Amino acid sequence: MSRNVNVVILCEDRQHEAFARRFLEKMGRGLRVQRVEISPKGRGSGEQFVRERFAKELAYYRARQHRVEQALIVVIDADRRTVAQRVEQVDAAAVEGDQERRRPNERVAVFVPARNIETWIAYLDGQTVNEDDPYPRLKRERDCQRHVERLYQMCQQSALRPPVPPSLEAACSEYRARLQA
Amino acid sequence: MITRLYVDNYKCLVNFELRLQELTLLIGPNGVGKTSVLDVMFALRRLLSGEARVTDPDVFPTRTLTRWQTRNRQVFEVDVALDRDDLRYRLEVDHERGTRKARIALERLESRGQPLFVFEMGEVHLYRDNHSQGPTFGADWTESAVARVPPRNDNTRLTRFLDFVRKVIVCGLYPAGFQTESTTEDPVLNRDARNFSAWYRHVLLERQELVPEFTKAIQEVIDGFRGIRMEKVGLDTRALMVMFDQFGERYELRLDEISDGQRALIALYSLVRLAAGQGYTLFLDEPDNYLALTEIQPWLVGLADACGGDVPQAVLCSHHPELIDYLGGDRGLVLKRESSGATVVRPASELAVEGGLKLSEVIARGWES
Numbered sequence: 001m002s003r004n005v006n007v008v009i010l011c012e013d014r015q016h017e018a019f020a021r022r023f024l025e026k027m028g029r030g031l032r033v034q035r036v037e038i039s040p041k042g043r044g045s046g047e048q049f050v051r052e053r054f055a056k057e058l059a060y061y062r063a064r065q066h067r068v069e070q071a072l073i074v075v076i077d078a079d080r081r082t083v084a085q086r087v088e089q090v091d092a093a094a095v096e097g098d099q100e101r102r103r104p105n106e107r108v109a110v111f112v113p114a115r116n117i118e119t120w121i122a123y124l125d126g127q128t129v130n131e132d133d134p135y136p137r138l139k140r141e142r143d144c145q146r147h148v149e150r151l152y153q154m155c156q157q158s159a160l161r162p163p164v165p166p167s168l169e170a171a172c173s174e175y176r177a178r179l180q181a
Numbered sequence: 182m183i184t185r186l187y188v189d190n191y192k193c194l195v196n197f198e199l200r201l202q203e204l205t206l207l208i209g210p211n212g213v214g215k216t217s218v219l220d221v222m223f224a225l226r227r228l229l230s231g232e233a234r235v236t237d238p239d240v241f242p243t244r245t246l247t248r249w250q251t252r253n254r255q256v257f258e259v260d261v262a263l264d265r266d267d268l269r270y271r272l273e274v275d276h277e278r279g280t281r282k283a284r285i286a287l288e289r290l291e292s293r294g295q296p297l298f299v300f301e302m303g304e305v306h307l308y309r310d311n312h313s314q315g316p317t318f319g320a321d322w323t324e325s326a327v328a329r330v331p332p333r334n335d336n337t338r339l340t341r342f343l344d345f346v347r348k349v350i351v352c353g354l355y356p357a358g359f360q361t362e363s364t365t366e367d368p369v370l371n372r373d374a375r376n377f378s379a380w381y382r383h384v385l386l387e388r389q390e391l392v393p394e395f396t397k398a399i400q401e402v403i404d405g406f407r408g409i410r411m412e413k414v415g416l417d418t419r420a421l422m423v424m425f426d427q428f429g430e431r432y433e434l435r436l437d438e439i440s441d442g443q444r445a446l447i448a449l450y451s452l453v454r455l456a457a458g459q460g461y462t463l464f465l466d467e468p469d470n471y472l473a474l475t476e477i478q479p480w481l482v483g484l485a486d487a488c489g490g491d492v493p494q495a496v497l498c499s500h501h502p503e504l505i506d507y508l509g510g511d512r513g514l515v516l517k518r519e520s521s522g523a524t525v526v527r528p529a530s531e532l533a534v535e536g537g538l539k540l541s542e543v544i545a546r547g548w549e550s
Contacts, residue, residue, distance in 0.1 A: 003476065032479060038507065040529075040543075
């Protein structure tokens with residue numbers, strides 16, 4: 001069976017990748033249709049790589065968006081910024097790269113865990129979290145499988161367990177608006 | 182898993198130390214010693230399997246001494262973490278350049294400095310798991326003495342180490358050389374995987390329950406693939422047949438009748454999906470060879486997910502951008518030859534990657550220093 005990628009995951013680090021890959025798989029987009037573009041972690045931060053790479057990936061997406069189910073997924077931590085600030089940075093990076101900002105009908109979703117992906121993982125572990133404190137990393141990235149399962153179940157029931165981290169709520173809205181519409 | 186490998190005075194590896202993760206990618210220019218690392222692991226596995234002498238061509242013959250060194254002693258150390266047991270195996274080989282003879286000067290297995298086995302100057306000193314001394318006797322110093330130690334209930338740590346090393350697969354696939362027919366089941370793949378059919382027979386016997394998942398994985402990567410069947414063609418001989426369901430027909434091809442790329446795909450997915458959970462440590466030389474560009478990342482992602490679990494550990498050597506960009510950032514080690522001739526190692530994450538360039542592009546332009 002030949003491979004035909006229809007979703008590109010542009011992300012900062014291995015935990016982003018593991019989480020996004022598994023979630024997309026649960027949503028019916030398996031490994032065969034995924035393509036991962038991950039920061040090389042060289043000099044400069046991972047979020048810088050994502051921003052610098054975004055305009056190119058957006059251009060590639062736009063060249064093929066007439067094809068069914070094409071999508072571009074960006075995962076970038078908020079770190080010390082707000083979700084809105086980080087999304088704005090990504091959109092501005094498109095303009096800097098000679099691309100128009102994302103249009104509402106484009107299947108280009110930007111997910112911004114705040115403070116970072118470990119916050120979401122702690123929440124999905126059953127903890128009450130805030131978006132300022134750091135939470136521990138998983139021993140292995142693939143250990144997030146059970147967290148993804150939980151998120152998937154919550155999504156199926158359209159009911160995130162309160163109190164929901166606002167960044168996760170925003171991500172769910174982004175998913176519904178950009179990828180399910 | 183193997184946490185550290187130390188090599189001195191072997192080919193281009195002089196006072197060379199490599200620290201390994203559950204998944205490691207070795208990157209570097211041609212001739213820097215990536216394959217030599219695999220050669221060392223292959224030689225150690227052969228020696229510690231008790232199937233080879235130290236001077237055998239694929240072990241440590243005198244011609245493997247570093248040419249620009251005048252020293253006659255080679256040193257190899259492997260640190261292994263088996264659950265919570267940290268073990269160090271050290272091998273010293275003395276060569277006579279004139280006669281091309283070699284002997285094992287020292288072979289030692291220890292845990293945190295405490296001996297579990299010592300073979301020095303032809304004399305074996307056995308130790309129990311608690312490091313108390315056992316019998317002493319003479320042994321042939323052209324072969325591994327530790328490989329000859331039978332398992333007992335008071336040397337379980339040594340036995341476990343040997344079992345672990347004997348399951349190290351060091352392989353650079355050469356699909357054109359794959360033999361279709363086999364008369365036995367081989368527990369370990371050869372250096373070029375020519376005995377793939379025999380190894381496949383072995384893993385098939387061990388993990389029948391994984392066949393459906395393995396078949397499904399191959400069906401996703403090879404058009405029309407239906408399954409694999411071992412056809413009896415002699416008293417003990419079986420031929421590996423690949424079954425297809427394509428173009429409205431069901432048909433079979435022998436392993437040597439499908440393409441090199443298809444053979445490579447079957448072998449690579451066998452290593453990850455079918456040999457899962459059997460304790461194989463993988464050292465693979467350019468596994469991307471023969472694969473279509475679209476198929477490299479899916480296999481690699483599957484391997485990365487398996488490492489530390491179904492596959493205890495994998496070490497890959499490659500120049501391919503797909504591997505460099507996917508693994509290089511956090512699992513890449515760059516080998517580089519210094520002006521002294523020695524090879525040194527540094528994490529690929531230390532390379533200067535700026536302006537959204539991919540790591541492979543930095544390396545392709547020679548901008549890594």
